[in-house]
Amino acid sequence: MSEPIAKYRDVHKSFGDVEVLKGIDLDIGPAEKVALIGPSGSGKTTIIRLLMTLENPTSGTIEVNGKNLWHMESKNGLVPANEKYLREVRGDIGMVFQHFNLFPHMTILENCMTAPIHVKKESKASARKRSLEMLEKVGLGDKVDLYPSQLSGGQKQRVAMARALVMRPKIMLFDEVTSALDPELVGEVLEVIRDLAKEGDMAMILVTHEMDFALDIADRVLFLNDGVIEADGPPSEIIGNPQSERLKDFLSRFTSSNYSHS
Amino acid sequence: MDSIIEISLVLLKGIKVTLIVLFFSIIFSTVIALVAGLSRSSSNLLLNKFTGFYVEIFRGTSLIVQLFWFSYALPGLFNIHLGSDIWAGILAISLNYGAYMSEIVRGSIAAVAPGQTEASIALNMSKFQRMRMVILPQAVRMMLPEYGNYLIQILKATSLVSLIGLTDILYYGDIYRSTHLSEAPIVYLLVLIFYFILALPLIAFTRKMEKVSKKGVAHG
Ligand SMILES: Nc1ncnc2c1ncn2[C@@H]1O[C@H](COP(=O)(O)OP(=O)(O)O)[C@@H](O)[C@H]1O
Numbered sequence: 001m002s003e004p005i006a007k008y009r010d011v012h013k014s015f016g017d018v019e020v021l022k023g024i025d026l027d028i029g030p031a032e033k034v035a036l037i038g039p040s041g042s043g044k045t046t047i048i049r050l051l052m053t054l055e056n057p058t059s060g061t062i063e064v065n066g067k068n069l070w071h072m073e074s075k076n077g078l079v080p081a082n083e084k085y086l087r088e089v090r091g092d093i094g095m096v097f098q099h100f101n102l103f104p105h106m107t108i109l110e111n112c113m114t115a116p117i118h119v120k121k122e123s124k125a126s127a128r129k130r131s132l133e134m135l136e137k138v139g140l141g142d143k144v145d146l147y148p149s150q151l152s153g154g155q156k157q158r159v160a161m162a163r164a165l166v167m168r169p170k171i172m173l174f175d176e177v178t179s180a181l182d183p184e185l186v187g188e189v190l191e192v193i194r195d196l197a198k199e200g201d202m203a204m205i206l207v208t209h210e211m212d213f214a215l216d217i218a219d220r221v222l223f224l225n226d227g228v229i230e231a232d233g234p235p236s237e238i239i240g241n242p243q244s245e246r247l248k249d250f251l252s253r254f255t256s257s258n259y260s261h262s
Numbered sequence: 263m264d265s266i267i268e269i270s271l272v273l274l275k276g277i278k279v280t281l282i283v284l285f286f287s288i289i290f291s292t293v294i295a296l297v298a299g300l301s302r303s304s305s306n307l308l309l310n311k312f313t314g315f316y317v318e319i320f321r322g323t324s325l326i327v328q329l330f331w332f333s334y335a336l337p338g339l340f341n342i343h344l345g346s347d348i349w350a351g352i353l354a355i356s357l358n359y360g361a362y363m364s365e366i367v368r369g370s371i372a373a374v375a376p377g378q379t380e381a382s383i384a385l386n387m388s389k390f391q392r393m394r395m396v397i398l399p400q401a402v403r404m405m406l407p408e409y410g411n412y413l414i415q416i417l418k419a420t421s422l423v424s425l426i427g428l429t430d431i432l433y434y435g436d437i438y439r440s441t442h443l444s445e446a447p448i449v450y451l452l453v454l455i456f457y458f459i460l461a462l463p464l465i466a467f468t469r470k471m472e473k474v475s476k477k478g479v480a481h482g
C-alpha cells in the first residue's frame with residue numbers, strides 16, 4: 001500500500017474523566033473505503049471528529065497526508081497547531097454529518113459555492129460550474145435555487161455531499177448519514193455514496209449501521225467496541241464470518257438479511 | 263378645536279430634537295450592541311470580562327441617572343464636555359440601550375446550532391469567515407424581532423432628554439401646559455398621539471422582521 005492518507009498512532013480521547021478512545025492505531029490508504037461499525041457510544045463519531053479537527057486528541061498523534069494534524073514544527077520542536085496550520089492540513093478532509101448541517105440562510109447553490117470562493121479563492125464562475133456539476137451528480141440539478149427548508153431529508157443529505165465534494169477532499173468522512181432519514185429516503189443517499197465509492201480515487205470512512213451496504217462497498221471494515229478497534233479486515237470476514245462473540249452479538253442486532261455472502 | 267391645532271403646532275417644534283436623538287441613538291446603540299455582543303461571544307477573556315462589566319453597569323443603573331451624569335456630573339467632575347447637551351443625551355441613551363441590545367446579540371450568536379460551526383470548519387473556513395458568512399447572518403435573523411422592540415423603547419426613552427433641558431416634544435408640551443394649566447389633559451393626550459405616530463413605522467418594521475426571522479435559521 002502507498003503512503004496512508006490518514007494515520008492514527010496510539011490516539012486517546014477523554015471527555016472529562018471518561019476515556020472514550022483507548023489507544024487507536026489506524027492507517028487509511030489513499031483510496032480506501034472503510035466502514036466503521038460498532039455499538040452506540042463506542043466512539044465512532046469521536047474517531048472521525050478527531051480527523052476533521054472538531055475535537056483534539058488527549059494524547060497520541062494523527063497525520064493527514066504525512067502532516068501532523070495537531071502539532072506543527074517550530075524552532076522549539078513540535079508545538080500545538082495554530083489556526084493557520086490547521087487550515088492547511090484540514091483542506092484535504094471533508095465531512096458529511098448525520099443532521100446535514102446545511103446553511104439555512106443560503107440557497108442550495110450558495111451552500112456549495114461559498115467555501116470554494118472564500119476558502120479556495122476560486123473565481124465565482126468556476127465555483128459555480130463545479131457546484132452545478134456536483135449537484136447534478138447527486139441528482140439535484142433542478143433544485144439549485146431552493147433553500148434547504150424546501151427539501152426532503154434525503155435531498156438535504158445529497159446537497160451536503162455535493163457541498164463537501166466541491167472542495168475536492170482526499171478523504172471524506174460520513175457520520176451515520178442515513179440515520180436521521182425516513183426509511184424510504186435512505187436508498188437515494190446510499191446510491192450517491194455507492195457511486196462515489198465506485199469512482200475510486202477518494203478515501204472514505206463511513207460510520208454506518210447499514211451492514212448490507214458496508215458489505216457491498218467497503219474494502220475494509222473496522223469494529224469499534226468500547227474505545228478500541230476490536231476487529232479489522234475485509235467485509236467478507238468481519239461481517240460475513242465474524243469470529244468474536246461480541247462481534248457476532250453486535251451483528252445479530254441487524255436482522256435485515258444474512259451476511260453469509262462469499 | 264383651535265386649541266388642538268395650537269398645541270399641535272407647539273409640539274411640532276419639538277419633533278426635530280426627538281427625531282435627531284432617536285436617529286443617532288439607534289445608529290450608535292446598534293453599533294455598540296454589535297461590538298459588545300461580539301466581544302461577549304469572544305474567547306478572549308479580558309475583552310469578554312471588560313465588556314461584561316460595561317453591560318452590567320449600564321443595565322444596572324437607571325437611564326435618567328446616566329443622563330444626568332453625562333450632562334451635569336461629567337462636565338463638572340472631569341471637565342469633560344460632550345459638545346452640547348444633545349450629544350450627552352444621545353450618548354447616554356446609546357450606551358444604555360447598547361448594553362441591553364448586546365445581550366440579544368450575544369444570545370443569538372449562542373443560539374445558532376453548533377452544527378453550523380462544525381459544517382463551516384469542515385469546509386475549512388477561517389474563524390472570521392465562519393462568523394461573517396455562517397453565524398452572524400443567522401444570529402441577525404434571530405435578533406431582528408427583539409431589535410425592533412428595542413427601537414420602540416428607544417423612541418420612548420428619548421422623551422427623558424427633556425429632563426436635561428433638551429427641547430423635544432415632551433419639553434414643548436410641558437412648557438405649554440405650564441402656561442395653560444386647564445388644558446393639561448389635552449396637551450398630554452396630544453403628546454401621546456405624537457409619540458404613537460412616530461412609533462408606527464418602528465412597529466411595522468418589527469412585524470416585518472418577525473416574518474423575516476421565521477425563515478433561514480437553524481436552531482439547536
Ligand atoms: N463533547 C462530548 N462531551 C462529553 N462526552 C462526549 C462528547 N462527545 C462524545 N461523548 C461521549 O463519548 C462516547 C462516545 O461517543 P461517540 O463517539 O459519539 O460514539 P458513537 O458515535 O460510537 O455512538 C459517548 O459515551 C458520548 O456520550
Ligand SMILES: [Mg+2]
Binds near residue numbers: 045176
Ligand atoms: Mg455517533
